[in-house]
Amino acid sequence: MTKNTPIVRQKSSRDDLIMRACMIVIGLFLAIAIILPLYTLSSKSLENKAGDFIGLSNYIDYFSTPSLFQSAYNSIFISVIGTVTVLLFAFIYAYALTRTQMPFKWFFKIVAIIPLLTPSMLSGISLVYWFGNQGVAKIFLMGESIFGPIGIIMGSVYWVFPHALMIIITALSITDARLYETAAVLRTSKIKTFFMVTIPNCKFGLISAGFVVFTLIFTDFGVPKVIGGSYNVLATDIYKQIIGQQNFQMGAVVAVVLLTPAIVAFAVDRFAQRRQVALISTSAVPYEPKKNNSLDLTMLIFCSLIAFLILCMIGMAQYAALVEFWPYNLSFTLENFNFDLAEGGGWGSYFNSIQLSVYTALIGSIVIFFGAYLVEKGRGFNFGRNTFHGVAMIPLAVPGMALGLAYIFFFNNPDNPLSFLYGTMGILVISTITHFYTVSHLTATTALKQMDQEFESVSASLKTPFFRSFQKITVPICMPAILDISIYLFLNAMTTVSAVIFLYSANTRLAAIAVLNMDDQGELAMAAAMAMMIAYTCGGIRILYAIGTNNILAKTQKWRFQ
């Protein structure tokens, strides 16, 4: 019957139009902050110094220069070794936390978070004190130098450990106790059960953790910069090409090379996470570990060892920050905190970092959550909403170095009307929000998906304007997720170097960059002190956050606890 009947198109309400307009505004922001710079970056890699298009000849140059090509190999080498090591440690540690009755779990959980609170360079600095030319434990290296792959791998393993741990803990937590009971009833041995139930169940979590860790190590700049010595990797190559040789085209080529495996890893990770979720059934019963003395003791020893290593790392940095003149005068002093004595930023850079973190957390969480709300709860306009969601996924695949470089090309172009942002705090805030957009967006989306889908239907029938239901219903219900996003942004803004290293100016130096600069100038103790300042701030914020959220939640979320 319906051949000639026109398809009914729903008229858009005023709210629908306002929501779409808001979404387009945030979408344009994302396009300017990520798509256009990346486009400029890739087109730059196809140009010569004069700006003429020369096709792939830069790439041909790159791959035929042995020293440059060697860095790509080095990057892969340290990433593979680092990833395997971290996965092994993190899996056993996570297993101990989720599947055994090991005592002091709370302590091991806290210790495992510590590396998240520090810039990645801190591990490098600490390693210099332990194993450097005057290191206290140098003898353990049996003549090998810490400045090179050994140092990079050790430092990387330290700082990516909590990232892997969190993913694997989640993967191990979602399981069905009934599977283990069934296995036991069928008289399956413990070891067989482990390989038949445990491993397949967290397979996708392990794959996901593997790719996340690989990408983190592969694209990290801080650790190889501090401890890599003459061992070049891709991330330090970009820096050298740009800052050292001013060879922007070649820098762009290296950035694109750096981008490729990151994108592959990102795609595989997305795929693995989707499969992981599909494994949980709603009728699953959570697993309760049973007491097993020999296993619990073994795990306690293992976890203590890992925790000891983590504490050694941060402990040495703390010690170094307080010592007068290592290793000749070991009396304590606060002199190293007198940052203004060194070039590289001084205390000003610390306060700049605080400013950046506050802005990023505040603006970022509002923009990102509101954007996720518009995507998740908007009506109609599916094309726009899907596109937005897709664009919001991109930043996760873009290494900070590539993003920072892309920003130089894009914003430093005098023809760009936005070039006034270059060298300001504004561009640092924008790049940091963009750099960490995806994880925050996903956190927001997950929280929004968990809300009753009919709230919007009811609100529409009650003629509630969307901004009112957003403010009165959505925001209060999602408050825990919003706070999570803001603390995530704050901590990352405090510790990141990779994107901002290309973007800071004399007035907007940052603490984490000051650490690098001080290290460059040989002011290692001061670098350690500055790294510790960052760690204190992040640790303090985390504690404040824990206390604060409890209070805020108790007050605003009364309904939740009754």
Add this chain to the structure above:
Amino acid sequence: MHSENVKPYLKIRNITKKFGKFTALNDVSLDIIENEFVCFLGPSGCGKTTLLRAIAGLDIQTYGSISQGGKDISSLPPSERDFGIVFQSYALFPNLTVTRNVAVGLENLGILAPKVQQRVDELLSLVDLMDHKDKYPAQLSGGQQQRVALARAMATSPGLLLLDEPLSALDAKVRSHLRHEIKELQRKFAVTTIMVTHDQEEALTMADRIVVMDNGTIEQVGKPEEIYCTPKTKFVADFVGTMNFLPAIILSNNTVQVSDTVLTCDTENLPVGSSVTIAIRPEDINARNVTNSDSNILQIEVLHIEFLGSFCRAKLGCNDLKGITLRADFSISIVRLLSIKVGSRLNVSLIPKFIRIYVTD
């Protein structure tokens, strides 16, 4: 109730809804009269919720038109339509108290605070929740939450009340209590109401009219008694209540052949020789005072008896029907009077005027 001279309040015309290639609603037309309580009844996936959501504008139809109170609302967004809605999950705002939940819609109309309070109190006493007005939804029982959702939906006195399986999440006892209560409230508010349900008992007890749906089309529209006693299609006969179905062939006007036996019933002028299915409800198989003058007498053997309280459901075998068995409901008094038990042999009659006949397709 439904007569030609009553003007319909809601006019649904040729509604088709497609999700990609799947047709969820196929050319559905329906009139609903002012103040009527209509139930959309059908199995899951029949399109009843899709139709409700099209009426609300939540998932707009692909083709067709809807008008409410004489106004064409076919393409309006939900916020510009006039309805209140209650979902199975209630969708109460968890961070607002009962009072605030009910007040939301009123505040949106720009009504002054004291007036809002007055109306909220009025509604809350109507649903008997004044004692709980400052509580949060999580502190209420399922039935109480349900009533808050109802009060919230009715706060602004909408012209149409939509109920999407409102009782499905409740346990059996609360459910039957609330059935009555919702019906009472609907009468008090005098609001045109559409309720979606898959529970036939709910539909039969609450509705003024039932719309039975299957596969995206309307099978039958009628009063509960009509739906139950004179189901128009085999689907309705099967879905509402219990029914015995027997394959048959028309022998002559008003007789059919079933296996080796001949039964009398109204054959509705169907041509002789056509294949049909005859249907009879278990309670229309009579065992009391069966005499030789009765028509459709069958000699049966009781194969199995299920005790169901005030009556028993018996499975009957019959030589003349070969392998076909019948389900019959015998009241407890008959069971005791005739001492019916497994293995009993007795005569029953299939009352001719209660036999329905459907053309086999």
